[in-house]
Amino acid sequence: MSPIREPLGPTSGPPTQPLRPAVHRRIADDRRVMALGPSKPRLARPMTVFLSIACLMTFAKVLASGVPEGTRPPVGMVTVPAGVYQPPFRSETDAKQVPVKAFALDRLPVTNGDFLGFVRANPRWRRSQVKRLFADVNYLADWNGDLEPGASSPVDSPVTQVSWFAAKAYASWKGKRLPTTSEWEIAAAASPTRPDGENDADFQRQIAAWHSAPSPGRLPAVGGGRANCFGVLDLHGLVWEWVSDFNTAMVTGDARGDAGLERRLFCGSGSQTAKNPTDYAAFLRFGLRSSLQASYAVHNLGFRCAQDLPELSVLPPPAP
Amino acid sequence: MKTCLASSIALGLGLVMVLRAGPVTTSVVTHLPPCCRALPTTNEPSERSLYLLESTWTSDVGRKVKLGVLRGRRQVLAMVFTRCEFACPIIVDDLQRIQRTLAPELRDQVDFVLVSFDPERDTPGVLRAYRQQMHLGEDHWTLLTGRPDDVRELAVLLGVNYQRDARGQFAHSNVITVLNAEGEIIHRQVGLGRGPAETVAALTATLPAEAKR
Numbered sequence: 001m002s003p004i005r006e007p008l009g010p011t012s013g014p015p016t017q018p019l020r021p022a023v024h025r026r027i028a029d030d031r032r033v034m035a036l037g038p039s040k041p042r043l044a045r046p047m048t049v050f051l052s053i054a055c056l057m058t059f060a061k062v063l064a065s066g067v068p069e070g071t072r073p074p075v076g077m078v079t080v081p082a083g084v085y086q087p088p089f090r091s092e093t094d095a096k097q098v099p100v101k102a103f104a105l106d107r108l109p110v111t112n113g114d115f116l117g118f119v120r121a122n123p124r125w126r127r128s129q130v131k132r133l134f135a136d137v138n139y140l141a142d143w144n145g146d147l148e149p150g151a152s153s154p155v156d157s158p159v160t161q162v163s164w165f166a167a168k169a170y171a172s173w174k175g176k177r178l179p180t181t182s183e184w185e186i187a188a189a190a191s192p193t194r195p196d197g198e199n200d201a202d203f204q205r206q207i208a209a210w211h212s213a214p215s216p217g218r219l220p221a222v223g224g225g226r227a228n229c230f231g232v233l234d235l236h237g238l239v240w241e242w243v244s245d246f247n248t249a250m251v252t253g254d255a256r257g258d259a260g261l262e263r264r265l266f267c268g269s270g271s272q273t274a275k276n277p278t279d280y281a282a283f284l285r286f287g288l289r290s291s292l293q294a295s296y297a298v299h300n301l302g303f304r305c306a307q308d309l310p311e312l313s314v315l316p317p318p319a320p
Numbered sequence: 321m322k323t324c325l326a327s328s329i330a331l332g333l334g335l336v337m338v339l340r341a342g343p344v345t346t347s348v349v350t351h352l353p354p355c356c357r358a359l360p361t362t363n364e365p366s367e368r369s370l371y372l373l374e375s376t377w378t379s380d381v382g383r384k385v386k387l388g389v390l391r392g393r394r395q396v397l398a399m400v401f402t403r404c405e406f407a408c409p410i411i412v413d414d415l416q417r418i419q420r421t422l423a424p425e426l427r428d429q430v431d432f433v434l435v436s437f438d439p440e441r442d443t444p445g446v447l448r449a450y451r452q453q454m455h456l457g458e459d460h461w462t463l464l465t466g467r468p469d470d471v472r473e474l475a476v477l478l479g480v481n482y483q484r485d486a487r488g489q490f491a492h493s494n495v496i497t498v499l500n501a502e503g504e505i506i507h508r509q510v511g512l513g514r515g516p517a518e519t520v521a522a523l524t525a526t527l528p529a530e531a532k533r
Contacts, residue, residue, distance in 0.1 A: 096486075131367050131368075131372055132367040132368050133367060133368050133369065133370070133372050133477070134372070164476065165473075168473075177469075244469075244472065245472060245483075246476075247472075247475060247476050247480070247481045247482070248481060248482065248483035290481075293476070293479070294473075294476035294477065
């Protein structure tokens, strides 16, 4: 089995020691094939200035592209402009490019405080009442009690140890939904200065540094990082996040043998077959998603919500 | 006298069943598939029962149902789509072989469910045509289509990965799942054309335990 998979099982060890150490090993193992880190030449300063301007222009374009008042995203969300997602792996028949419509995305991951509100209002999602079908035994295991996040889960830190079902239920309680893989990746590809962060060496280095560092036992508060050029924070550097269609990963067309998982993509140099081997983090996320089960509640795995932008013709009146 | 009594009881029972089954939108259907028979009486499903899902599905006879209507009988379940060129006909054939291989005492206690990956194109009408084309008897086969979100949710519970590709086909895992009468997953067979033995054995194993109840 892949090293990524092993720490994820519902029975795996103490919840404070999950993904990152394995990820760390993998990065160390694969450092030779990674074109990440200090070996990459730094961009010249004038270039950075130019790119910042380019990013601002993209943003301005979104604002100016005939987006009227009412299509502004709801409070706490930002608009991620339409884009094209290129999956890191695909079979012959998979789409090489997935067009993604503009959508609204939460600026920040959902916090323990937010989730407390959800379980207060929805008793069946409390730790003591959730059905095993929908969440494994690690569900909110760090909390002190059903309605008590406790010291190890500060209210302004991202909620983790929530299953996909719980995340989905929270989102629909909020009138939102989970982002799709394509949406999430488009949002996450943006660096603070440009929408195509894969070409931003500093940004890639920071992501690599996060993946290499062991995860802290107590997660810091959300909003500590720097917003990307769409205005979204903490897509990297805090927790992994659920997406609605996490179970699309690595399926081959008309899969015959096993469940269709491309096992060869898991082994050491798998990332070399990826679309862009320098974007190692995208490969890690791909591996992570394909190893998840919907009932898993994992330390370091949280979520944020997305929403369709309202159609122009059916705009609701602005909230008072 | 005895036969008269028996037949009136039978008639009465039949009438009760028809009444409980409620209206059917399609008049040509004479036998209701398992999804659309009278609801079994229920306490809450168990912790790991798929029948905890609250999603609503539409069967090929047009009835809107929750998965809980399948409760009380063993179900063999697979996800397919009718435009599938390769894998799905084989899965359906695998299920039919399982059905033929069942011991006579089991054959009547096991139902089969096909759920579509492709709600957009697999309308109830298309599923109904598929039922005829694939010779899926009304007595034991249920065909369901649902909202994309609900299809995704069921798929993750079954451990079925899928993705729509550029041609509008679905790349998908091939999984045959056995549910016990409670709706808990008791067996999964992954892969195509693996033969009926494994799944039949899993079904047979449920027999003594449930007979004791």
